[in-house]
Amino acid sequence: MKANLSVVTVTLNPALDLTGLLDELKPGQVSLVNQSTLHPAGKGVNVAKVLAELGAKVTVTGFLGEENHTPFADLFLRSGIEDAFIRVPGATRINVKLVEQDGRVSDVNFPGVQIDDAAFAALTEKLIKLAETHRVFVISGSLPRGVTPSQCGSLVARLTQLGCKVFFDSSQQALAQGIQAQPFLVKPNETELRELTQLPLTDIASLSAAGQTLQQQGCRNVVVSLGEQGLLWFDDQGCLAALPPKVELVSTVGAGDTLVAGLCWGELNAWPKSQTLSFSTALAALAVSQVGVGIDDLSQLTPLLEQVKLVDPMDLVIKG
Ligand SMILES: Nc1ncnc2c1ncn2[C@@H]1O[C@H](COP(=O)(O)OP(=O)(O)O)[C@@H](O)[C@H]1O
Numbered sequence: 001m002k003a004n005l006s007v008v009t010v011t012l013n014p015a016l017d018l019t020g021l022l023d024e025l026k027p028g029q030v031s032l033v034n035q036s037t038l039h040p041a042g043k044g045v046n047v048a049k050v051l052a053e054l055g056a057k058v059t060v061t062g063f064l065g066e067e068n069h070t071p072f073a074d075l076f077l078r079s080g081i082e083d084a085f086i087r088v089p090g091a092t093r094i095n096v097k098l099v100e101q102d103g104r105v106s107d108v109n110f111p112g113v114q115i116d117d118a119a120f121a122a123l124t125e126k127l128i129k130l131a132e133t134h135r136v137f138v139i140s141g142s143l144p145r146g147v148t149p150s151q152c153g154s155l156v157a158r159l160t161q162l163g164c165k166v167f168f169d170s171s172q173q174a175l176a177q178g179i180q181a182q183p184f185l186v187k188p189n190e191t192e193l194r195e196l197t198q199l200p201l202t203d204i205a206s207l208s209a210a211g212q213t214l215q216q217q218g219c220r221n222v223v224v225s226l227g228e229q230g231l232l233w234f235d236d237q238g239c240l241a242a243l244p245p246k247v248e249l250v251s252t253v254g255a256g257d258t259l260v261a262g263l264c265w266g267e268l269n270a271w272p273k274s275q276t277l278s279f280s281t282a283l284a285a286l287a288v289s290q291v292g293v294g295i296d297d298l299s300q301l302t303p304l305l306e307q308v309k310l311v312d313p314m315d316l317v318i319k320g
């Protein structure tokens with residue numbers, strides 16, 4: 001049977017990422033940027049771009065400010081992505097990413113447009129319609145002003161009730177509410193998991209216990225990403241861990257989104273878990289070796305895939 005490669009990504013709070021590469025950031029002083037880019041981004045937009053480049057049939061939705069939606073619309077057109085974003089008054093935020101020579105990133109994320117009840121109702125309606133023809137949804141990122149964590153949770157719940165598989169990646173209260181709605185997969189990073197559990201989680205035993213608890217609360221798959229230290233994947237069979245390959249670090253912005261895209265691609269293709277894990281770990285490593293997300297050349301993935309190690313979770317070394 002041919003795989004159904006259709007997917008919808010939902011970005012409630014997209015952003016134009018203004019990335020500056022500089023030698024060193026000097027807080028409180030003047031810092032000179034050597035190179036800069038401004039590109040359409042935000043969590044679900046990044047996931048969509050990677051999935052489209054892999055060969056998925058992608059529809060994007062969420063909220064876009066009508067004042068500066070053109071770069072997004074251009075990206076979707078170029079990438080063959082179906083644009084189902086709801087336009088709202090105002091301008092989509094610009095997030096500033098300052099990348100120093102050693103790879104350290106300082107993020108300045110702005111709040112985003114104001115969403116009213118009518119726009120939220122329009123999005124809910126759009127998602128219900130899309131659920132008639134799609135089975136896999138990715139809901140990613142923070143919330144714009146006017147959207148409550150419980151409304152975000154209600155989107156996860158609604159799609160799940162309609163029989164859809166929801167990949168969910170958010171933070172703070174939205175993450176907590178989304179988890180209660182039992183998405184198919186949730187991907188917190190280490191910091192998000194600490195905030196959620198209010199625990200220090202400084203070693204592999206406590207991280208594993210936290211991941212397992214989330215899984216037992218009803219998220220079928222829990223993927224905890226640990227930056228360069230790798231990732232843990234919990235399901236009802238237990239836990240698998242992956243160690244990423246060593247790559248020349250350029251920017252970690254978009255690593256998590258690329259990982260989510262890889263996990264989703266594995267699901268769309270019904271791959272075994274180990275194949276999905278290796279593939280998404282290699283894909284995320286590729287993302288950190290560049291500015292922004294995307295796969296310019298898929299052949300770059302082969303050497304990285306060879307270096308990914310699937311290991312026992314207890315073999316991961318946590319820096320804390
Ligand atoms: N320096 C790195 N080298 C190789 N892979 C990395 C590196 N940083 C991140 N990754 C990969 O990207 C994944 C997501 O990164 P992480 O920083 O945990 O997510 P997020 O961007 O959501 O905070 C990690 O689990 C890892 O596989």
Ligand SMILES: O=P(O)(O)OC[C@H]1O[C@](O)(COP(=O)(O)O)[C@@H](O)[C@@H]1O
Pocket residue numbers: 013015016017041042043044046095109140141142143171252253254255256257258
């Ligand atoms: O939705 P949030 O949490 O405000 O984050 C938005 C930011 O995250 C990014 O999607 C990058 O995310 P990751 O580094 O976690 O993959 C940026 O493109 C964007 O500026």
